[in-house]
Amino acid sequence: MNDASLHLNLLQDDERFGSSPVRARVMIPLLAVLAVVGLGVWWLLLIARVGNATNEKTLLETHCAELKPAHDQVLALRAREKEARAAVSQLGFYRTARIRFGDVLGHLPQHVPASIQFTELRVPPPPLQPPPDPALKVKPLGPTNLTETVSLRIVGRASSGTSSEAIRSLLEALRKPAFTNLVRKAEIPKGAFRQDIARGPAARENILFEISCDCGERRFE
Amino acid sequence: MPRVSLSDSFMKPFKACSDVTGLEVGADLSEGVPAVRLRKSKGQVEMVAAGFLDLPGALPMLSGASEAQTWRLPAPFRAPHAALAIRSPHASLRHTAGGHGETADRAGSLRSVSRQTAPETPPLVASLPEFQAAWAARLLPEGHRPTACSLQVAAAAAMGGFAASSALAQAGGHAVALFVFAESTSLAAFQDSRLVFYREHAVGMDHLRDAISSQVGIEPELVDSVLEDTLIDPVPVIEPILRPLYRQIEISADYLLRRCKCQVEHFFVNGLTVGGAHWATLFKSVMNQTMTFCSPFDGIGRTGQATRLPEDVEKRAPLLMTALGAARTVLEDV
Numbered sequence: 092m093n094d095a096s097l098h099l100n101l102l103q104d105d106e107r108f109g110s111s112p113v114r115a116r117v118m119i120p121l122l123a124v125l126a127v128v129g130l131g132v133w134w135l136l137l138i139a140r141v142g143n144a145t146n147e148k149t150l151l152e153t154h155c156a157e158l159k160p161a162h163d164q165v166l167a168l169r170a171r172e173k174e175a176r177a178a179v180s181q182l183g184f185y186r187t188a189r190i191r192f193g194d195v196l197g198h199l200p201q202h203v204p205a206s207i208q209f210t211e212l213r214v215p216p217p218p219l220q221p222p223p224d225p226a227l228k229v230k231p232l233g234p235t236n237l238t239e240t241v242s243l244r245i246v247g248r249a250s251s252g253t254s255s256e257a258i259r260s261l262l263e264a265l266r267k268p269a270f271t272n273l274v275r276k277a278e279i280p281k282g283a284f285r286q287d288i289a290r291g292p293a294a295r296e297n298i299l300f301e302i303s304c305d306c307g308e309r310r311f312e
Numbered sequence: 313m314p315r316v317s318l319s320d321s322f323m324k325p326f327k328a329c330s331d332v333t334g335l336e337v338g339a340d341l342s343e344g345v346p347a348v349r350l351r352k353s354k355g356q357v358e359m360v361a362a363g364f365l366d367l368p369g370a371l372p373m374l375s376g377a378s379e380a381q382t383w384r385l386p387a388p389f390r391a392p393h394a395a396l397a398i399r400s401p402h403a404s405l406r407h408t409a410g411g412h413g414e415t416a417d418r419a420g421s422l423r424s425v426s427r428q429t430a431p432e433t434p435p436l437v438a439s440l441p442e443f444q445a446a447w448a449a450r451l452l453p454e455g456h457r458p459t460a461c462s463l464q465v466a467a468a469a470a471m472g473g474f475a476a477s478s479a480l481a482q483a484g485g486h487a488v489a490l491f492v493f494a495e496s497t498s499l500a501a502f503q504d505s506r507l508v509f510y511r512e513h514a515v516g517m518d519h520l521r522d523a524i525s526s527q528v529g530i531e532p533e534l535v536d537s538v539l540e541d542t543l544i545d546p547v548p549v550i551e552p553i554l555r556p557l558y559r560q561i562e563i564s565a566d567y568l569l570r571r572c573k574c575q576v577e578h579f580f581v582n583g584l585t586v587g588g589a590h591w592a593t594l595f596k597s598v599m600n601q602t603m604t605f606c607s608p609f610d611g612i613g614r615t616g617q618a619t620r621l622p623e624d625v626e627k628r629a630p631l632l633m634t635a636l637g638a639a640r641t642v643l644e645d646v
Contacts, residue, residue: 097472098645099438108454
C-alpha cells in the first residue's frame, strides 16, 4: 500500500460485493452441497450394484451346483469317448498295418519239390514289449512302437538223395519275384540243416531243414 | 474483532483493482453524474471512458428518509470495480491530532477513517454520515458491473487524483493546489508529493456566480458568459471573495517554506470551468505569482470511448476532477 496515498476508504468490508454474476458465497456452498449429494448418489448406486452382483453370484453358484452332476457325467462320457476313439484308432492302425500272407503263400506249393515235406509254417509273434509304465493312468491298448518286425519260419524235411538240391531250389524260389513282395530276405540259419536221426536208422536219409524269411516291417500309422 | 469469512479468504487475492470507474455522487450537476473509467495496464493509467451519466445523483440528506436506489451504468463504464466520491455538506475532511492509520470509527452516526499522509503531519480524517455512506454503498448491486470497492469524500478524491498527476510530478512534488467546488474550495500543500497541509474554505464557484449575478444584475444562467468574455470586468466583484482565499494560499506557501526550506513556485487550480483568466490576474496582483490551471485529463493516455469524447465533455473536464480522482486514488493505492 502506498504510504502517501490519499485513499481514505469509508467502505466497510461487508459492503464489498463481487461484480461477477457467479457469486462465490452462493456458488461455493452450492457446489459443496452438490458434491456431497453427488457422492451420496454415487455411494447408493455403488451399494445397489454390489447387492446386485452378490445376488447374481449366489444365483450362479446355485445354478452351478445344480449342473455339477450333469457336468461330471459329461466329463466321464467325454473320457469314455476319448478312450473308445483311441481304441478305434489303434484298430485302424492294425488294419492298415496288416500283411496279407494268403496270396503269396498260395503260390508256394508250385515251388515245393515232391521230396520236401513242410512240418511247420509259422509266423512267429513279435518280440515281447517292455511292460507299460505303471505311472501311466491310461494303459495303452496295443504296442506303442510304430514298427514291428515280421518273419516267416518254414520247417520241413527232405527225403530223397538229392534233398540238398531240393532245399536249395526251394530257397531260390522264395527269392523269386513272386515272393519278393512279402519275403525280403530268405536264408537257412546256421545249424538248421541236419539229418533226421530221431526217427530211427530208416530215416537217416531224410534231411531236416529250416528256412527263415524276413518279411520286412509293418508300420502302425 | 474483524470478521473474516471463507469467501473473503478465497476472493481477496483476486481483488486487486486495475480497472475502476470513478463516480461523483451528490454533485447535483445539471450535466449529470460525473463518471470516469480508468484502467491501469503495465504501470500506466489510461482513460477508457468519461462523461456525465443520466442518473439520479442526489444524496439523501436525512437519516431514514432515504429511498434505496440501484444504478446500472452504460456499457463503457462497466468496469469490475467502482470508486464512489461523495459530495455532501455533512461530509468533512480535516487534520486531527489523534489516531493513526486506517482505522475506522463506526461507533457513532458518522463513519470515519483516518490516514497519516506525511511524517510529522497530523492524520487526515474523512467523515461521512453513516446513513449516506450506507445508502451510497448499496447503489451498485452485487452481481452486476461495477460494484463499489471504495467510498471517499469528494475533496479527498480530488486531491488523490491531483497527487498522482503529472502536473505535480513535473513541479517536483512541491506545490500548493486549489480544488474549486461549487460550495467550497479546498487548499492543499504538497511536499515530495505528500499532502502536508489541508484546509477547506467556504467559498466556491456558486458564491462567485451569486455575487456577479446580484451585483451586475444579470440572470444566474448568464454569469458563465460574463466570466468568459471581456465585455464586463468581474474582477472588482470577485476580488473581495477571492482575496481571503489567496491570503490562505500565501500562508500555506509560508508554511511550506518553513517546513522544507523551499520556496513554492507552483500554484495549481483544479476544477475551474470558467473565469480562470480573472483568477490568474487577481492572483498575479496579490501574490505576484503565476497560477497554473489543470485539466484532470492531463498526462493520462486514452483508449476506447475516451479517444473521441464529445466536445462538451472535453470543455467541462474540470467537473470530472473528483470522479477521476476517486478512480485514480484506488489505482494508485494498490
